[in-house]
Amino acid sequence: MAKIYFVRHQAEGLLTEFPFAEPPTDAQFSALAKLCFQRHGEKHRKTGETFWIKTVEVSVLGAGDVPEVPERSLTVASMAGLVPVTVSGKGHVENK
Amino acid sequence: MALNPKTSAAFRNLGLDAAFDTLNSGKFRIYDGTQPTDSDTAIGAQNLLADLALGSTAFAAASSGSKTASAITQDASADATGTATWASLLTSGNVRKMDMSAGTATVNLVLNSASIAILAAVSVSSLVITQAA
Numbered sequence: 001m002a003k004i005y006f007v008r009h010q011a012e013g014l015l016t017e018f019p020f021a022e023p024p025t026d027a028q029f030s031a032l033a034k035l036c037f038q039r040h041g042e043k044h045r046k047t048g049e050t051f052w053i054k055t056v057e058v059s060v061l062g063a064g065d066v067p068e069v070p071e072r073s074l075t076v077a078s079m080a081g082l083v084p085v086t087v088s089g090k091g092h093v094e095n096k
Numbered sequence: 097m098a099l100n101p102k103t104s105a106a107f108r109n110l111g112l113d114a115a116f117d118t119l120n121s122g123k124f125r126i127y128d129g130t131q132p133t134d135s136d137t138a139i140g141a142q143n144l145l146a147d148l149a150l151g152s153t154a155f156a157a158a159s160s161g162s163k164t165a166s167a168i169t170q171d172a173s174a175d176a177t178g179t180a181t182w183a184s185l186l187t188s189g190n191v192r193k194m195d196m197s198a199g200t201a202t203v204n205l206v207l208n209s210a211s212i213a214i215l216a217a218v219s220v221s222s223l224v225i226t227q228a229a
């Protein structure tokens with residue numbers, strides 16, 4: 001399966017406009033780090049930590065490759081192999 | 097003969113209290129990427145998106161085989177931009193105890209949007225653990 005590479009920044013997310021056929025060189029990586037710095041600054045407002053930035057590898061599906069999608073169950077655990085434990089929660093995301 | 101053990105509500109309550117009361121002052125974290133095999137499997141490439149705080153009494157006493165979370169303090173400023181796919185309950189010492197799926201449908205933690213942007217406010221209004229009889 002072929003691979004391509006993206007750069008991901010903590011604040012920016014995946015920089016999808018810059019796919020790489022090979023892992024980005026130091027110069028390419030630095031250029032995108034600079035771009036993200038211009039967009040988001042250096043540090044997270046809450047933690048005060050410098051944003052992380054990293055290269056991620058992505059497998060490219062060929063014509064005959066079908067994505068594997070596992071079945072999902074709301075049962076998350078089984079106590080002592082006896083009976084299932086289920087979890088149900090509700091949350092809210094308010095993007096700014 | 098069928099293998100069908102059944103437990104009383106009082107018995108289930110004992111187990112739920114023993115397990116989930118260890119989460120007092122713990123955390124409820126939301127991640128992207130693939131949910132690990134189990135809570136004992138270390139996190140790899142997954143990224144922390146939001147970090148919420150459980151109460152000093154994280155869950156009310158179990159009743160009828162269910163354990164309901166006390167108020168969970170929202171994360172007013174999400175840690176990273178990404179797509180929420182799973183969440184985890186952690187002790188105050190950051191040890192993962194229970195992982196669960198997250199998303200917008202057919203998941204344990206149902207969010208209005210799985211897409212979390214950095215600095216977003218992320219809240220959880222309800223969380224109930226239920227052990228079947």
